[in-house]
Amino acid sequence: MSLLAQGLALGVLTGGLYALLASGLSLYFGVMRVVMVAHPAFLFLGAYLTYTAHTAFGVDPFLALPVTVPLFFALGVAVQRLLIARLAPENVAMMSVLLTFGLALTIEGLLGTFYTGSYKSVSMDYATRSLTVAGVHLPYDKIIAFGVAGLTLAVLFAVLVRSRFGQALRATIQHREAARLVGIQTERVAGYGFGVGLATAAVGGTVLALITPFFPASHWVWIGKLMAVIVVGGLGSVTGAALAAVLLGVVEGVVLVTVDATWATMMFYVFLFLALLVRPQGFFGGRLAHRF
């Protein structure tokens, strides 16, 4: 019983992390119809930069964020303006998969060249302790990840839904000409949108660096899982993805402690196919979601 509780608690915390890692993906997709296969690669790029900051200057990983977040934002703007923007609009969704697949390979190759193929990790003292509540252990690193995820998602949500920028971004995606005609600088806005998505990768990468060792090819493992999260959540819905992430985190945690690890990983895909059969637009997706 307590094992189940432990699995559940860990699942919730991990789910929070998944939500953070998937939020960028959901953003590119929802607002830009771009399937960003390279997102996990950028996550690990973020993790490596955190590692450099930590080993070279001895700073706490989170103190690197003021540098990495703006850097990734700029990188995102560049990727959108120089690459994504050049795709023919009628098949952005598909060509972007291939384009970003190429980007992922590029990043992996560069990481391998600069950092070699060996494992790196960032370990902090607080990352090995845990809080015990009613016999359930809650690791501090996971609590931190959960908190950071929550905070980032809240900011993201505010930016997208409430701000002028968010409105402009959504308008740009839905009808570029009309958006230009109401005075939106569409190129700039789309670039910023991508930048925001990539900025979440900087945060996610930092958290990831804190809780797991990594090497250049680590990102492959995450692609399938994160993609499953955003499909189950309803493509493009940042909120949906967050809910789905927690749901899948819990399912994974519980299945792991009750069955085994293979089945736990399998649950992501089981839910993915279930979602397709029952609700192709995703469990939390909007009514128009299936139209893309």
Add this chain to the structure above:
Amino acid sequence: KTDEPGAAQSPGQQKGSVRIGVSLPLTGDFSEPGKGIQEGYQVWADRVNAKGGLLGRKVELIFRDDASDPNRVSSDYESLITQDKVDLVFGPFSSRLVIPAAKVAESYGMLFVEPAGAAAEVFEQGFKRLFYAAPAIASDHYDYLADYLTELPADQRPKTAAYASLDDPFAQGTAYGLRDKLAAAGIKTVVDEVYPPETTDFAPIAAKIAAAKPDLVVGGTQFEDSVGLVRALQELKVQPKLAAFSTGPTLAEFPAAVKGAAEHVISPVGWSATATFTGNQELVKRYKEMFGGDANEDAANGYTVGQIVEAAVNAAKCADPSKECQDKLTAHIGQATFDTVVGPLSFDDKGRPEQAHMIQQYVNGKVEIVLPEQAKTAGIVYPKKPW
């Protein structure tokens, strides 16, 4: 065809350098150990050439990257053997890549000494020219530890053990070798978990182990998961009397990655930097000169391959791809004993080495060999201190 079997490969062409073809995973999942083995091969070649070469000919290594892909590994050996017409081949890394590679070498009648295919299955394919250049195959890696534990007095002897293993023939092989021996001796298996390579979160596995409160925790691991498991066990306050992990702790990055939790962690190791076996100190020194860092087990395994083939070539007095020569080399390795940096090695009829791995432990922050008796640099600490 120029590479038609038996065509144009006269045994007399003993000119030029001895060209040795190797395919290694220099990129991809196995790139880290692949690199280590490459360095081991290079150190060996450097030493041989400094001494005037093999049979008076310079040694030239030809590397191919297989990107950790079995398809490529086959292509590589295929092209090395048929197109580059190398004189000898050395093996690649990982049990997963050794089998397809050995198939190619075998079908062209090439001797195949390999540094990394330790899984039991490698030796069940009926290969005649394959030899594993390390002290023991995967399932025997923990032999000394198993002996030690089963011989403990009854009151100190552990009662229960938890096993968590990566789904990989080598990693699993090591853990299951120990499991089977301990189970036979009456130590109960309370958790037996296999996780796929995709696993990124080890906390729930640790939670399972925590719930079982075992005396021993054994991980059939590679690096990433060993670190993940140690951290998760620590966070969930699992305090076993002994913790053993396969590959992770033998890498230099391990202590930093687990932040002090490395103390008293045990793992099997085929090689020790401090051992005085033939050529070992030369390897350590030369490696430092060439690559700046400290040699590791992977490099030593590569070096060992070199040593064995070198001895065979010297004994058979030939180094060319002809059937006669390769037969002679194979026959020699099959029956001789070799002095290597991992100790004296000999092989059974399936190419399995017949010695055993040592057991290392972090004691006071340093890696010490604690088993067997005759090689130990420090006494084994059991039970371990809490982490």
Add this chain to the structure above:
Amino acid sequence: MSSLRTEGLTKSFGGVLAVNGVTVELRDGAINGLIGPNGSGKTTFFNIVTGLIRPDSGRVLYRDREITRHSPHRIAHAGIGRTFQLCRVFPRLTVLENMLVAVRRTRLRELMAGLRDAGETERARHWLRRMGIEHLEEAEARDLSYGQQKLLELAAVLMAEPDLVLLDEPAGGVNPALIDRITGLVRDLNAEGRTFLVVEHNMDMVMGMCDHVIVFDRGAPIAEGPPAEVREDPRVLEAYLGV
């Protein structure tokens, strides 16, 4: 025998009752008009009849056979063709390729047979000629102007030889000269025995062409009859013509 008949069709989206208990019957062999203010449910009615939307309740009968909730292609096979309000062609197919998509009913063997050999091309050219866009045969559909795309869409629908053709605003965005041409075409096709149901806001076209007009308001028919009668109907005047 009636051509198309519906009984109590109802469909609501969230709080909006788009189609509200529609019971109508089309005149077989006639040009039927369907008019009504914006948002009165005309397109939704089309979508239900052609299977793109499932009604909440009610039945659709075609030649006295129930086709409610049949999939769109089955309904097409039954002989109902339609165009869309916002003209839809296959943008990156050539005009000729666009024509060869429509099918009425097929056996597996026909499915795999080479199209160009099967006389289909000739039939396609015939329809393109009738529309007056035969010279564009090799152009990609996206390069056509809006009006030309409208003609192509109609031609493609006719390739399947439908007995009942539903047109959703055939004159919307079309040059008046072309409207005359479309009107003429519809009349000719009607004379050949096809039944039409035309949604249109262009009153000149509706009144000049239709034999029978149905008027929708708020998802339900409010009047029905010959054009001359309908346009005098006070309810129609109030709800639709806005005078």
Add this chain to the structure above:
Amino acid sequence: MRTVSRRGLSLLVPLMITVLAIAYPWLVPNYYLVYAGALTVMYAAMATSWNLLGGFTGYVSLGHSAFFGLGAYGTGLLVVRLDVPWLVALPVSALLVTVFAVGVGIAAVRVRGASFVIVSIALVSMMNLVVQGWRSLTGGSTGLQVPSPFPDLHRGQTHLVFFYLFLALLGVALLAWWQISRSRFGAGLRAIREDEDKAESLGVPTGAYKVAAFALSALFVALAGGLYALWFGSLDPIFVFSILIGSYMVLMSLLGGVRHLLGPLLGALIVAPAGEYFLIALGETQIHLTATGLVLVLVVLFMPEGILARFTRRRAGPSIPDESADQRLQGVSS
């Protein structure tokens, strides 16, 4: 200069390609090149099969290696576990995979565009997990060793045999593509790529068409997988169920041109040797991954329609019938 007519050229080119392909193993100096040729032809066959789905319907599957892997494991398991002769095992396994693909297709083609890509990625990961986890049947991570169907031939001769087997498969796949492209089925599939709802309302049973294309494409890829298993002899889940194999099919098709019969073939002829070249030239570090990645990026950016599209007729743009318009205006401006 135009001594050969268009029609003549369109017959001559395939003929020459066929003759060259058949003669290839006899023109090269060693068996390694036969081996490399067989591998390239295998990829060409798979890319062409992929194109049966991707090229017509525009559904981009990054997960076709799932069918490759299942075909391989199916054939391997039938041969190893049930002692079925390989000539029987190959088609049986491919048919089983096709049936499976129908099932998956029914779920997968419900979503369009990018979601489909994601589903296809998930499919590979899932199959990898199943095969890896089902140790008792498949051998799990240890892999499955399949005995050679031609134990009496030496290695080089085996390559030769499989070169022709793959070539035959490629031929069949090409033939299938060609036949479909000129059929009503093909017209329906193309319409699906452009506008599914519209196609449906024109009487195209889009669901059935998509599943049929999906399954057909899976069938050929599964056959390639089966041949691979017999030829290569050792199967390992993480390598046969790899997204990279799937993306090679996509890259090859895209590079050559998905709208052309010979596009994927051309792509394979370029990508396979180029990959080899990068590995040999840059293989010492991971920078070759970067090179491959950049090539992919460049292809997508600058040749989204593929190489062949460059050589075939460029889109003419709207044609304006000048004279008739002038005539039309004459009556007005006077």
Add this chain to the structure above:
Amino acid sequence: MSETVLSLEDVVAGYGRAAPVLRGLNVTVRAGEVVCLVGPNGAGKSTALKVASGLLAPRSGRVLLAGKDVTGLSPQRLLGLGLAHVLQGHSVFREMTVAENVRLGGFTVRDQARLKERIEVVKDLFPVVRERWGGMAGLLSGGQQKQVEFARALMLEPSVVLLDEPSMGLDPRNTQVVFDQIDLMRRTGVAVLLVEQNARRALEMADLGCVLDLGRVHITGPARDLAADPRLGRLYLGGAPAG
């Protein structure tokens, strides 16, 4: 005569590498004047508007706004200079609410009070905007979407307006509202460049008419004269005048 606000001079423009669509186009619009472009489908009317609003850069020729050369400026800049453009077809932001759509119309307006005022005005003009205020715009009927679009354009108070077939898909009542609005604009001194296929209706209310075909203006004249010309009628305005 009031001053020229917008003029296109010898504009040559087209898409991609294809032959130009506009081949030396000249159009002039004065303040308080409605200029109506008529012409067959594909003549280049929409293209002309796109060049004027900066969506499409001309290959040669000039665009003058209030005497200033604005050729090649971005739509945002032109918007700042008082030029608004309503696109042909449907250009609502489908996955945003009606409210968001309308508000976005005033994206560049900083004065919140003014914005509020305008919102009330458009809500009164088009009841559907009020009724479906919080609803998703993409789910409206075709004509309703068109109304939202027009409402969005009315949020600004520009000095030059380009309208591309504003009445397409609208029922008679809403068509009337649109034409009334155009009239209102004219009376407040706005220059209107109108493209309409509802040509007779448009020419009736316009000051000046231009017949555009094959990328050139062939005839310019008082709108009423053009409407009355029988030869023009046959070619561009459709058979019988509305009766």
